[in-house]
Amino acid sequence: MITDLLKDQNTLLEKINKTIPNSVYIFDLNEVNMVWFNDRVKDLYGYTLAELRALGPEYYARSMHPDDIPVLNAAIEKSRTLKEGEVISIEYRFKDHNGQYHWINDRITPFSRDDDGNVATILGIATDVDDRKSYEETLKKTIEKMNMSLSAANMGTWEWDIERNRLQWDTKMYEMHDVPVLPGLNPLDEVWKRAIREDMENVNRRIQEAVDNRQDFYVTYRVTHSNQQIHHIKCYGKFMSNTGAPRMYGVAWDSTEEIQTEREMAEARAKLISSTKMAALGEMSGGIAHEINNPLTVIQARAFQLQQMVDAGKMDPAKIKQAAESISRTADKIARIIKSLRSFAREGTYDPFEVVPLKQIIEETLEFCRTRFYNHGVEIEVGEIDPELEVECRLIQLEQVLLNLLNNSFDAISDLQDKWIRIKVTEQVDSIEIRVIDSGNGIPEAIAEQIMLPFFTTKEVGKGTGLGLSISAGIVKSHKGELILDRQAPNTTFVIRLPRWQEEEALSY
Structure with a gap:
C-alpha cells in the first residue's frame, strides 16, 4: 500500500x-x-x-x-x-x-x-x-550600544579559546598593552614580554583556578610601555561552556589614572589628618604642659630634698632611696607623655597593623587629656578592661580616633553642671566595642544625619574644621570596622566596633 x-x-x-x-x-x-x-x-x-x-x-x-x-x-x-x-x-x-x-x-x-x-x-x-x-537587528543595536559604552569607558574586549590556548583581542586591548597590531603576533606572548613577572604568575594562578572551578575571575596586573611608564590593567573574565568548547570572554581597562587619583586622594587625606591632629594638639597644649609641669615639680622637690641632706651632712640612706625612686618614676611618666606626643604627631596611615593590648591604647590616649579634663571639672571613668584583651590595629590611628571622640565630648559638656565622660569596652568572640559616653543628652535627629559628613561642625567658627568625625569614621572603616552614633542611648554615645584581627588582604592580582 x-x-x-x-x-x-x-x-x-x-x-x-x-x-x-x-x-x-x-x-x-x-x-x-x-x-x-x-x-x-x-x-x-x-x-x-x-x-x-x-x-x-x-x-x-x-x-x-x-x-x-x-x-x-x-x-x-x-x-x-x-x-x-x-x-x-x-x-x-x-x-x-x-x-x-x-x-x-x-x-x-x-x-x-x-x-x-x-x-x-x-x-x-x-x-x-x-x-x-x-533578533539580528536587536542584537546588532545591542552590540553597537555595548561597543559605545566600552569605548566611553576605555575598555577593551577579549576572547580566549581554552582548549586551543588562543587569545583574541580587539584594538583597544592592543592599545592599552602598547602592542602593535601586526599579523602573527600572539597576544599572550606579548603580555608576558611587557608585564611585571610576579604579577603574571599571580594572574596565571587565578585564571587556572577559574578554569578548574568553571567560574569567573577578576585580576589586576602591571605592564611596562615602550616609554618605560608602568600601566595598571584591570581585567574581568567570564567562563562559558554552553557554546561547545570552553571559552572565556572578558573586558579589561587601564586603571593607571584611577590608581594615581586614589594615591593623590590618600595623600590629601593624610594632610587633612595631620592638620586635624595638629589642631587637636594645639587645643591640648595647655593640658599637656600641665601634665609635664606637675611631675617636674615633684622632681625639683625631691632634688631639693637631696641637696638639703647633703648640705646638712645628714645622709639618710632610706630617704635617699625613696627620693631617687620618686624621681625615677616621675621621669618615666614624663617620658611616656613625650613618647605618646611624638607618636601622635607622626602620620600613621601607612604603619603596619600590630597586635596591641586595648588597655594600653586607652591609657596612652588619656595621657593627653586627663589633667585638662580634671582642671575643668570633667570626671573621666574607664570601665574594667581585661589586660589580655588585644586588637590588631594601627596604634597611632586608633589613638587619634579615641582622642577625637574625647575632645568632642569635652567641648560638648564643658558648659554643663554635670560633666563626666565614660569609656566602656565590651568583648565579643571576634570583635570588640568601645563606647565613649558623655553626660550630654544626645544629638538632635536633624544633626545626627550629618555629623559624619566632611566639614560639618556644630562648633563656633574657628573652633572646629568639621573633619574630625569624618576622618575618624574613615580610619575605623580602614580597620574593617564602623564608627556610629547610638541614637537610642539616653546620653551622647559614640561606638567604635572593630574586628579583633585583621583578615589577610586579598591579593590584588
Whole structure:
C-alpha cells in the first residue's frame, strides 16, 4: 500500500504542498514572472497567483524592496547557469498585499530547461525570516550600544579559546598593552614580554583556578610601555561552556589614572589628618604642659630634698632611696607623655597593623587629656578592661580616633553642671566595642544625619574644621570596622566596633 502511494506522485505532491510551512513557487526566468506557487504564499502574504502574474514586467519593482532588486537580478542571472542539483541562497524583502515588507530566505534550484539546455524556470523554497532578522537587528543595536559604552569607558574586549590556548583581542586591548597590531603576533606572548613577572604568575594562578572551578575571575596586573611608564590593567573574565568548547570572554581597562587619583586622594587625606591632629594638639597644649609641669615639680622637690641632706651632712640612706625612686618614676611618666606626643604627631596611615593590648591604647590616649579634663571639672571613668584583651590595629590611628571622640565630648559638656565622660569596652568572640559616653543628652535627629559628613561642625567658627568625625569614621572603616552614633542611648554615645584581627588582604592580582 505504501508503495502504491509513493507511485502516485500527484497525491504525494499535494500532501507535501498542504503540510510544508514554506512558500514554494515556480518562476519563469524568460518572462520574469510567476508560474505557480503553493497556498502558503496567499496565507502569508495575501496574494493570488493571478494578482502576481498581473504585475507582469513590474513584478520586481512593485513587490520587492528597492535596495534588494540588484541582489535579485544578480541571482536571476546566476540561476541561468546552474547545474542540476545546484542550489543558491539569497535573502531579500518582499512586500505583502498590505504593503508591509517581510524578510525572505530563498533557496533556488533549476526546475526546467529549454531546448538548448538553458534553465527556463526555477523552483524556489522561500522561508519567512522576519523573527530572525528582528533578533539580528536587536542584537546588532545591542552590540553597537555595548561597543559605545566600552569605548566611553576605555575598555577593551577579549576572547580566549581554552582548549586551543588562543587569545583574541580587539584594538583597544592592543592599545592599552602598547602592542602593535601586526599579523602573527600572539597576544599572550606579548603580555608576558611587557608585564611585571610576579604579577603574571599571580594572574596565571587565578585564571587556572577559574578554569578548574568553571567560574569567573577578576585580576589586576602591571605592564611596562615602550616609554618605560608602568600601566595598571584591570581585567574581568567570564567562563562559558554552553557554546561547545570552553571559552572565556572578558573586558579589561587601564586603571593607571584611577590608581594615581586614589594615591593623590590618600595623600590629601593624610594632610587633612595631620592638620586635624595638629589642631587637636594645639587645643591640648595647655593640658599637656600641665601634665609635664606637675611631675617636674615633684622632681625639683625631691632634688631639693637631696641637696638639703647633703648640705646638712645628714645622709639618710632610706630617704635617699625613696627620693631617687620618686624621681625615677616621675621621669618615666614624663617620658611616656613625650613618647605618646611624638607618636601622635607622626602620620600613621601607612604603619603596619600590630597586635596591641586595648588597655594600653586607652591609657596612652588619656595621657593627653586627663589633667585638662580634671582642671575643668570633667570626671573621666574607664570601665574594667581585661589586660589580655588585644586588637590588631594601627596604634597611632586608633589613638587619634579615641582622642577625637574625647575632645568632642569635652567641648560638648564643658558648659554643663554635670560633666563626666565614660569609656566602656565590651568583648565579643571576634570583635570588640568601645563606647565613649558623655553626660550630654544626645544629638538632635536633624544633626545626627550629618555629623559624619566632611566639614560639618556644630562648633563656633574657628573652633572646629568639621573633619574630625569624618576622618575618624574613615580610619575605623580602614580597620574593617564602623564608627556610629547610638541614637537610642539616653546620653551622647559614640561606638567604635572593630574586628579583633585583621583578615589577610586579598591579593590584588
